[in-house]
Amino acid sequence: EFKLKPFLGSSDCVNQISGKIKLGKEVLATLEGHWDSEIFINDKKTGQVDTFWNPTPELRQDRLIRCTVPPEEQGEFESERLWQHVTRAINNKDQTEATNEKFVLEEAQRKAARERKAKCEDWVSALFEQDPVTGEWHYRYADTRPWDPLNDLIQFEKDGCIQTKVRHRTPMLQQVSVPKRKHKSDKPKSPESGCSSPEPDHQDSSGSERHKSKHNSRLRKKGADLSELQSAIESIKQTQEEINRTVVTLRSRTVSRAESSSFLQQRDFVIIIFLIVLQVFINYVFK
16 A cells, blocks of 8 residues: 655655555555665564565666656646646635636536537547446556566556557457358359359368368367276276275174174173172082
């Protein structure tokens, strides 16, 4: 986010920026500083603050020079030329003259609107277009694609239209119309007088042969794809059968172990009962 120059503040409040680095909704780090001097990054997890950007004096000297167009070379309705008298009055702190010049401009706009309405003409913006859904105005020639350093050379503005000079343009794919096959009824009829017959159309025959060859190649490709698909399905089936056999083997082993463990438990119960009965009998005998 590029922060605007505050109404009250020193020169340190100019060219400030702030930003966030997010992963989803989680803020990983924040950026703060001046885009023409130092920018610091603050890691939210560790709280460590490091220098993210610090241009050298040589890099600062290579900053782009601000280029302005003289008012006499600007278009009739460009803001700087259109409002030059109002701007001059404001700079001279003449509120009365600024109000009068502003009234002249607004009255000219109202007059032009009345003339368009009388002629049933619609006002069309040259550089902006309105979104019919949201009603917002957007720049007509906006180029939102990422900058390509391998192809893009420079971006410039001409007559209000921002353009990009590139090394080579993307080739446009042209649609080739397929000629319709002629029917027998479309062939030129031979005149009644005379025995000359029309020559055969070699172009149609060659075209049909090319079409047949393409069709055959497509069929062969489809057949190869089907065979590969069938082989893949067969391998999957074999893998599933092996898995099923392994599962059945493991299940049988588990059942046998459960039966053996249950048998051992029953035998233990019988031995314990026998020992108890034997103890009772011995106590009864020696009593």
